[in-house]
Amino acid sequence: MGARSVLVTRPAGQGDRLCNALTARGFTAHHLPFLDLEPVEPLPAVERARILDLDRVQHVIFISANAVNFSLPVIEDYWPQLPAGLHWYAVGEGTARALAAFNVLAQTPGENMSSEGLLELPGLRDCAGQRVLIVKGQGGRDTLRVELERRGAQVDTLACYRRVRPRMAPGELAAMLARWQVDLICISSGEGLETMLALLSPAETTKLQTVTLLLPSRRVADAAMAAGFRHCLIADNASDGAMLRALERWTLVKGENT
Incomplete structure (x- = not known):
C-alpha cells in the first residue's frame, strides 16, 4: 500500500506536530486550517x-x-x-x-x-x-x-x-482535496466539521463522501454521518495521540483488506 494522503485541519500553528508524526509514519501530510483564531x-x-x-x-x-x-x-x-x-x-x-x-x-x-x-x-x-x-x-x-x-x-x-472561518473561493477547497488526492481528513472539533461543510457545495460534499473523516468524538461523527459521510473514524478524543492511535487502527484494517 502506497503512502496515503492525510489532511490536518487544526488552526495555524497547532498542526505541525501531528503533521510531523504522520510523515514519520509514512503518510503524506497536508495542513489546511479550517478555523483561524x-x-x-x-x-x-x-x-x-x-x-x-x-x-x-x-x-x-x-x-x-x-x-x-x-x-x-x-x-x-x-x-x-x-x-x-x-x-x-x-x-x-x-x-x-x-x-x-x-x-x-x-x-x-x-x-x-x-x-x-x-x-x-x-x-x-x-x-x-x-x-x-x-x-x-x-x-x-x-x-x-x-x-x-x-x-x-x-x-x-x-x-x-x-x-x-478561512476565506476561500467557491470550489477552492474541493480542488485542493482533489489535487492532493486526500484519503482522510482529520477534523478536531464540531466547528471544524461545520466549516468544511460550509466550504463545500452539495455536489462537492457528495463527491467527497468516499473520503474517510477522522473525528474526535461520537457526537461529531453523528453530525458527519447526518451530512452524508459514511466513512467515519472516531478517536478517543481530539489529542494528537488519540488521533494517531485511531489512524493506526484504520491503517491496519486497510492493509488487511488490500
Whole structure:
C-alpha cells in the first residue's frame, strides 16, 4: 500500500506536530486550517468584570489550550498574583500543560476530554451554591454551563477568543482535496466539521463522501454521518495521540483488506 494522503485541519500553528508524526509514519501530510483564531479585543465590560471577580469564584474551567493561551495573559494583567484557593480544571492534558506554563495546576478528566468528562470530576459533582467560571471561545457547546446550573452552581463564561472561518473561493477547497488526492481528513472539533461543510457545495460534499473523516468524538461523527459521510473514524478524543492511535487502527484494517 502506497503512502496515503492525510489532511490536518487544526488552526495555524497547532498542526505541525501531528503533521510531523504522520510523515514519520509514512503518510503524506497536508495542513489546511479550517478555523483561524483571534483574540476578543477589547474585552467587553461584562467580561472584564468577571476577571475582576475572580477571587469570588470557587471553580475555573478551561475548555481548551487556546482558552488558556488567550486568557491567562489578560487575567494576569488584572491579577499578577492569582487568587488563592481556586479549583482549576482543564478539559484535557494539553490544556493542563498550557496552564502549567502559567504555574497553574489543574484537574483533568483523563481520556474523556469533553464537557461530559469534566462533569464527572468530584469537585464539580456537588457545586450547589458555588461560583464557576468557564473560560472558552465564543460560541461552541453549552452543555457544561447548562448542567452546572442544573446542579445549583452560579455559572459565568469568559469568552476570550473567537473562531473565524478561512476565506476561500467557491470550489477552492474541493480542488485542493482533489489535487492532493486526500484519503482522510482529520477534523478536531464540531466547528471544524461545520466549516468544511460550509466550504463545500452539495455536489462537492457528495463527491467527497468516499473520503474517510477522522473525528474526535461520537457526537461529531453523528453530525458527519447526518451530512452524508459514511466513512467515519472516531478517536478517543481530539489529542494528537488519540488521533494517531485511531489512524493506526484504520491503517491496519486497510492493509488487511488490500
